Amino acid sequence: MKYGNRSIIRLSQYRNVLKRLYALGFLKVFSSNLSDAVGVTPAQVRKDFSQFGIAGNKKGGYDINDILKKMDGILGKDKVQKVIIAGMGNIGSALIHYKGFEKEGIEIVAGFDADPVKVKETGNVKIYHINKMYDFIRDNNIEVGIIAVPDNAAQAVFDIMVSAGIKGGLNFAPITLKMDQGCIMRNINVGVELETTIYFMNALKKQDELCS
Amino acid sequence: MKYGNRSIIRLSQYRNVLKRLYALGFLKVFSSNLSDAVGVTPAQVRKDFSQFGIAGNKKGGYDINDILKKMDGILGKDKVQKVIIAGMGNIGSALIHYKGFEKEGIEIVAGFDADPVKVKETGNVKIYHINKMYDFIRDNNIEVGIIAVPDNAAQAVFDIMVSAGIKGGLNFAPITLKMDQGCIMRNINVGVELETTIYFMNALKKQDELCS
DNA sequence: ATTATTTTGAGATATATTTCACAAAATAGC
DNA sequence: GCTATTTTGTGAAATATATCTCAAAATAAT
Structure with a gap:
């Protein structure tokens, strides 16, 4: 059973909504409520849930507490992740x-x-010199790392991380990290996101001009 | 002609790589070079390019300067975008x-x-009270906005933005904004990204255990 | 000038993702 | 208890996205 990236992302989004609903005192939801909140179709919600074995009651919808627990299990929320x-x-x-x-x-x-x-x-979360990173990862069994260094240092820093035991994380540097299997990094590139948005804004504008 | 989200994102990524190559003195690239750098297949690069009418020379590859100009046009880089x-x-x-x-x-x-x-x-980029935002957007014809307010304020702030003339931008608040057509917002949610990564890390770990 | 080699461009194919449509189950009303 | 209504769950259809394959073009080599 392999689930697509998309389903997992949405699962996390559903979970965010569900936690808020639960905090508000809600006990159950329908797929249409969740779909409204997350901006997808109700069928999408149900398909996602069924893929992960999250079941509801016909006519009764989904028990929030129930499916939150299930989601926590799926997303590995049973233990605190050190990053x-x-x-x-x-x-x-x-x-x-x-x-x-x-x-x-x-x-x-x-x-x-x-x-x-x-x-x-000193302080709550300590900041060390980068040359202490390898030992820190080793000594504390850290598996998740975030790359927020300049692009020209990113690959070298990442390689150290991996050699010390990092298994995945996020990359904010605007380059594509080279890695072997067995490691999962997600790229977040605000510049690319903005450029993409601006492209679609312009495309929309042109479209509107044609219609008017 | 409508292009998928994915192609545009990659276009922006290709562009980042190309600018670096150009700065290094490179004049041309092959689809396989770009695909290595961005982590996709060469066929993907060529398909993306052909979708946007970006042409190369058989055997000669692509002229970096040429296609950078074309990309700038596609991505609306002809004028500075105020955000x-x-x-x-x-x-x-x-x-x-x-x-x-x-x-x-x-x-x-x-x-x-x-x-x-x-x-x-005072200073380089000024920070105003939020109740001056509407007028600022109006007076300066701003079209791109970034939402980085707490989740409970996000929709209200966004509504003001839109009423003042914002046409799109990025949303860092962990909610899905409600909007009509004619507006493009992209969501960036670091928490969701981390959770997703951790899920795939765990999935990979289980898989490895099965193999060993 | 001819041949061999390399790389693009694009149709065809394959895969992934989303939506549709409706039977089956659960609930509520009478 | 029976009927009407609502909502899930899922196979089938539709759409979107990515890969494969190979002819055609450009270059380099002889």
Whole structure:
């Protein structure tokens, strides 16, 4: 059983909505509620759920508590995931201070930077020099890493991560990392996202002009 | 002629690689070079190019300068895109200070926040109170906006943006914005990305266990 | 000038993803 | 208890996306 990327992304999105609904006191949802909230079709929600073996009651919809538990299992939420961040520039610093991860069972345990000025080995989440990263990953059995270093350093930093035991994570550097099987990195590139958006905005504008 | 999301995203990625190659003194590339750099198949590169009318020379590959110009046209790089950011928290602040946009023809022209403490109407890129956002968008004909406010404020802020003239942008809030046609927003949700990555890491681990 | 080699371009094929459509189950009303 | 209504679950159809294959063009070699 292999599930497509898309289904998993949506599963995480459904989960976000469900947690809010549950906090509001809701006990059950219909596929159409979720589809409205996430911006997909009800059939999509049901297909996604059925792929992961998440079942509801005909006419009764889905029991939020029930399916949240199931989702937690699927998404590996049974244990806290420890994550490190390499690069304490704008994005790295933003992420290390971001409060939203904790309640998701994701804990940023350390930051690393090549610039000694950025090092700060006191405080809540410590920032070490990058040359301590390898040992830190080894000693603490870290498996998830975030690359937020400049593009020209990204591959080298990533290689160190992998050699130390990192199995996956996120890459904010605007390059495609070279890696072997057995490692999962997702790329987040704000510039590319903005360019893409602007392209579609322009395309839409042209289309409107044609219609008017 | 309608092009899929994916092709446009890759076009922007190809462009990033090509600009670097050009800066290094390269004059031409083959589809296989680009595919290596971006992590796709050569056929994918060629199909993408042919969709956008980007032509190369059989045996000679593609002329970098040529196709960069063409890409600039496709991606609307002929004029500088002015962008505003709502929300000066971790992510908003990171983006407003990010240097990478400028050379992409993207200019962050202002930030906005509801917290008076964050307001700073001096300096390079000014930060105004959020209640000045509507007029700013109107007066400066801004079309691109970035939502970096907390999730419970996101829809309201977005609605103001749209009413003032925003046509698209990025949404970092972990909700799905409700909008009519004629507006393009792309969602970036670091939490979802991390969860998805961790899911695939776990799936991979299980698979490996089965094989060994 | 001819032949061999390389690489594009695109139709055909394969795969992935989404939507449709409707039977089956659960609930509510009478 | 029976009927009407609602909503799930899923196979089938539709759409979107990616890969394969190979002829045609361009270049290089002899």
